Amino acid sequence: MEHDIHIAQHISKQFDIELEDVRNQVLKMGGLVEKQVRDGLKALLNGDDKLAKKVIKRDRKVNALEVQIDEVCTDILARRQPAASDLRLVISIIKTITDLERIGDEAEKLAISAKKVKEDNISERQYHDVRRLGETVIANLKQTLDAIARMDVDEAIEAIKADETVNEEFE
Secondary structure (H helix, E strand, O other): OOOOOOOOOOOOOHHHHHHHHHHHHHHHHHHHHHHHHHHHHHHHOOOOHHHHHHHHHHHHHHHHHHHHHHHHHHHHHHHHOHHHHHHHHHOOOOOHHHHHHHHHHHHHHHHHHHEEEEEEHHHHHHHHHHHHHHHHHHHHHHHHHHHHHHHHHHHHHHHHHHHHHHHHHHH
């Protein structure tokens, strides 16, 4: 059963534009977070201090995007008082950006750990385990962002299941 959701057409075209703009901002933030995770993992696995510093510096952009998108959503809630599917969309966006910001923080932690890993020389097995887990997380993040881009509920459900698998494997 296909559960594609589309942003409904409203009497106010401006409302349609606002909802589409906020969704696009979430996708922009998601793309930046995906890059952060990729670069954080690469910095960690390769002991790349220069790349690690870039990841740490870029985390401010992720944080700023979260604040900016949250303010837009709060404004939409206050001015438009959305109901039903529009309200669920705005609340989902608020939850999504909180999760994206947290993922960005984890990418920053990977980058911070790069120096320690470089000094400690992790084992080959640890290296491969971290790389495999990181690649799985990146694929899951990409799947989630694709679900948001297409407003595809079925894809989102698959991403949730994949995330649960990663959590089980990580424990």
